[in-house]
Amino acid sequence: MAYKDMTVLIVDDFLTMRRIVRKILRDLQFENIIEAEDGSAAVEVLSTNKVDLIVSDWNMPKMTGIELLKHVRSQESTKDLPFLMVTAEAQKENIVEAVKAKVSNYIVKPFTAATLEEKLGKIVPK
Amino acid sequence: METILARLGSGVIEGPDDLMGIGDCLNLLDDLEKKDGFSQKMARRVNELRLIFKRLILEESPDPAGDWDRSRNLISGLVNGNDDDPGEYTAQVQIDAQPPPGEDRPEIIWPEDDMGSPGENTDSGVAPADSAEVFTEQQSSEAQDSLDNELQDPELIKEFIEESKEHLASIELNMLALETDPNDSEAINAVFRPFHSIKGVAGFLNFTEIHHLSHEVENLLDMARSNKIAVDDAIIDIVLTATDILKVMLSELEGDDTAEKKMGSAIVEQFLERVKNFSSNTPAVGIPVRKVGTILAEHGVIDEGAADEFAEISRNKGQKLGETLIEEGVASTREVSKALREQRHSVESAASVRVDTRKLDNLVDMVGELVIAQSMVLQNPDVLDIKDQKFQKDSVQLNRITAELQRISMSMRMVPIKATFQKMIRLVRDLSKKEGKDVNLEMKGEDTEIDRNMVEEIYEPLVHMIRNSVDHGIELPRDRTSAGKEPTGTILISAEQKGGNIVIDIKDDGKGLDVDKIRAKAIERGIISATDQLDDKSIFELIFHAGFSTRDKVTEVSGRGVGMDVVKKCVERLRGKMEVTSVLGKGSHFQLKLPLTMAIIDGMVIQVGTERFIVPTIALKESLRPKRDSYFTLQGKGEMVKVRDLLMPLVRLHTFFGEEPKYHNPWEGLLLVVNEGKKGYCLLADEIVGRQEVVIKSLGGMFRQLRGISGGAILGDGKVALIVDVKGIISTYEDSTNDGSGRRRLD
Numbered sequence: 001m002a003y004k005d006m007t008v009l010i011v012d013d014f015l016t017m018r019r020i021v022r023k024i025l026r027d028l029q030f031e032n033i034i035e036a037e038d039g040s041a042a043v044e045v046l047s048t049n050k051v052d053l054i055v056s057d058w059n060m061p062k063m064t065g066i067e068l069l070k071h072v073r074s075q076e077s078t079k080d081l082p083f084l085m086v087t088a089e090a091q092k093e094n095i096v097e098a099v100k101a102k103v104s105n106y107i108v109k110p111f112t113a114a115t116l117e118e119k120l121g122k123i124v125p126k
Numbered sequence: 127m128e129t130i131l132a133r134l135g136s137g138v139i140e141g142p143d144d145l146m147g148i149g150d151c152l153n154l155l156d157d158l159e160k161k162d163g164f165s166q167k168m169a170r171r172v173n174e175l176r177l178i179f180k181r182l183i184l185e186e187s188p189d190p191a192g193d194w195d196r197s198r199n200l201i202s203g204l205v206n207g208n209d210d211d212p213g214e215y216t217a218q219v220q221i222d223a224q225p226p227p228g229e230d231r232p233e234i235i236w237p238e239d240d241m242g243s244p245g246e247n248t249d250s251g252v253a254p255a256d257s258a259e260v261f262t263e264q265q266s267s268e269a270q271d272s273l274d275n276e277l278q279d280p281e282l283i284k285e286f287i288e289e290s291k292e293h294l295a296s297i298e299l300n301m302l303a304l305e306t307d308p309n310d311s312e313a314i315n316a317v318f319r320p321f322h323s324i325k326g327v328a329g330f331l332n333f334t335e336i337h338h339l340s341h342e343v344e345n346l347l348d349m350a351r352s353n354k355i356a357v358d359d360a361i362i363d364i365v366l367t368a369t370d371i372l373k374v375m376l377s378e379l380e381g382d383d384t385a386e387k388k389m390g391s392a393i394v395e396q397f398l399e400r401v402k403n404f405s406s407n408t409p410a411v412g413i414p415v416r417k418v419g420t421i422l423a424e425h426g427v428i429d430e431g432a433a434d435e436f437a438e439i440s441r442n443k444g445q446k447l448g449e450t451l452i453e454e455g456v457a458s459t460r461e462v463s464k465a466l467r468e469q470r471h472s473v474e475s476a477a478s479v480r481v482d483t484r485k486l487d488n489l490v491d492m493v494g495e496l497v498i499a500q501s502m503v504l505q506n507p508d509v510l511d512i513k514d515q516k517f518q519k520d521s522v523q524l525n526r527i528t529a530e531l532q533r534i535s536m537s538m539r540m541v542p543i544k545a546t547f548q549k550m551i552r553l554v555r556d557l558s559k560k561e562g563k564d565v566n567l568e569m570k571g572e573d574t575e576i577d578r579n580m581v582e583e584i585y586e587p588l589v590h591m592i593r594n595s596v597d598h599g600i601e602l603p604r605d606r607t608s609a610g611k612e613p614t615g616t617i618l619i620s621a622e623q624k625g626g627n628i629v630i631d632i633k634d635d636g637k638g639l640d641v642d643k644i645r646a647k648a649i650e651r652g653i654i655s656a657t658d659q660l661d662d663k664s665i666f667e668l669i670f671h672a673g674f675s676t677r678d679k680v681t682e683v684s685g686r687g688v689g690m691d692v693v694k695k696c697v698e699r700l701r702g703k704m705e706v707t708s709v710l711g712k713g714s715h716f717q718l719k720l721p722l723t724m725a726i727i728d729g730m731v732i733q734v735g736t737e738r739f740i741v742p743t744i745a746l747k748e749s750l751r752p753k754r755d756s757y758f759t760l761q762g763k764g765e766m767v768k769v770r771d772l773l774m775p776l777v778r779l780h781t782f783f784g785e786e787p788k789y790h791n792p793w794e795g796l797l798l799v800v801n802e803g804k805k806g807y808c809l810l811a812d813e814i815v816g817r818q819e820v821v822i823k824s825l826g827g828m829f830r831q832l833r834g835i836s837g838g839a840i841l842g843d844g845k846v847a848l849i850v851d852v853k854g855i856i857s858t859y860e861d862s863t864n865d866g867s868g869r870r871r872l873d
Contacts, residue, residue, distance in 0.1 A: 013319070013323065014289065014293075014323035014326070014327060015285065015289050016282065016285050016286040016289050016290075016327045017323060017326055017327050017330075019282055019285065020282070020327065020330050020331075023279075023282075057326075059318075059319055059322050059323075060319075061315075061316070061319065088322060088325065088326060088344075092184055095183055095184060096152070096179075096180055096183055096184075099145050099146075099148055099149040099152065099179075099183050100149050100152050100153055100156075101149070102146050102149045102150070103145060103146075103149070104145065104146060105143075105145050106145075109326045109329055109330070110326070110329035110330040122143050
């Protein structure tokens, strides 16, 4: 599927961060972008929308990225959904935990469009 | 065991990039370890696999192709129960070196086409060894450079500034929660998150200084989060300072894109240095955790001395103790994991249940209602007539239970005042340094407990009084020496519970309050007239008057635009009392008397006409019935009563509340003596009905403006009584008598 036909869900509690990720995704020709401000909002989006890719922050109030990931993987309809976790370098130690929870891949902040494209190449065959 | 191995064997990891495949494999390894028949040999393979996978996941492997190869061999060894020793493999050492000779490694059993060639995997796409570089400083700043053009969008920056400010504002609030309960992980998280988010975005937008600062603070908070350091006042101070600096940085960004550098870089550098030193020097504290070594020693797996030795080895290797022990074959994985479980358990059992404070407040409210409902039932005339012995006994029992229930529910909201006191240490240190004074802060009764709602409220008054003592009380060392005192001044802050009150004393051995100076200043400021006759105590009280300051210059220490009047208002809002005594040249003594909780007051129930009112006991000095000849009317001052040697105005409560009283004459009724402002007043009531603890009910928005009433309460018989606001009544009285009387208002 071409990026422009995919629906991507950005999950981050920080509005500016969502804007930045949205901008970078647009540069990669993504057109259908939905935003959610934390894990629980994302769950709601997932229940009503068909999403092809999740780009989620790790550290969020209410429901964290890892909790969202576990939820996504526990649902039959989304258990194979490409899930890209955005982390900070300081959190790298926790990435093994995310891998065990079956994250598709992760990306460290700050990243460029090129890095994101490379990571997406690994998890969503273009 | 067999099924797991079969799944492990058939599980396909597509390459070092296939994190989901690696994840599956890691989970299977976890399962495998728990099974019976999990041997030492398997443990070595599993542990090495874990290390390799971790390197691959984190893109930190110096030789991904070799690691990848090795992982497949290890898996096949596990699956086929290959008895060959897994051998040593040290990819860390062999950077850029050829893979180890194939003969030393077990045969690769899986068909090549199932797994894909490892060589192909690393050659295709980006080699993980390269992408590992993304983490280095240089690379990430290059990444930022290329972002500059795309992301330096004024709209985005504006949004970032606004959002960041919003988040920073929440930090101070959460710091307060942390001060009350330093282990409140929810609050640590809530403080951590804004720094984390700001750091993330600042990285994208290439605001290096903001990025750097928030990064350091984030690290610090992360350590606090994982219990590596305890949240104490030093950390709180650092976080608050960082918040302030960030706010300034953001404001400067707002004005001008290039302004960031203007914020004294030196200050930031200095601050960062402080944070770094702090993080590296602070020993691990927090909840005492039993060491894994100790637990293993208790289990008889190893002896304590050996545990220490291995701990040393593991530290040098940068491993966890458990990892070393398994590697060395000293303990089995099972033994280590059992010890780890026990360790976790011991941490958990030391913890307590955290409850939403609103729930707690509700509980306390409901218990209050229960106590009232109970007395409504027991004081019902029909019930009172019951003479049955058993009933009498049972109702006494019921009383005891509800009283205990009330005590317990109140105590759940109580926290030691220690945290608040401890924050004063730093304050005193900072202030005395700034003022060039030597001050020693002593504390007593830090374990005294106080309602958690009160803790937040008394912080500010305390800070101000301490400021005041350092600034105005303690003299400079040379002045102290020439006055024949120790050069180091002492401030004693103590708390104790007395009845239903908490009494906080702040004593200093400074120069004391100068009665003549205060008097002169008060006359100069027009607070009193030169003819007013005041005793020392009343003169001391003048320092609580708005706008009063005996210092000509506003100093940085005390002069923050708030005076002791603010302290007093604060204390009064808490239904507390404040007193000051002082001996010139010897020191001052401030005393705060506060109720233990804001939900319940100890009240005197009085009768005025047909209504009953509650007067907070803390406001009362005494009650008396005057002699007929001590009552008289003064020209221009209205009705007065002479209590011992003092003349006090008579305030008729029945007039105030529009009631028809039983007694018009003060010598027939009852006088309640209260102190307000700098003098005493006599409130005239018909009689005192009794003394009772009541649960305060707010009257709701409609009656908020009502003067002289601060709330309502339900009495034992189920009737509602209003709680008298003494201050409001006195100021209303003063307003009405001063109209046209030409007399200076005192408050």
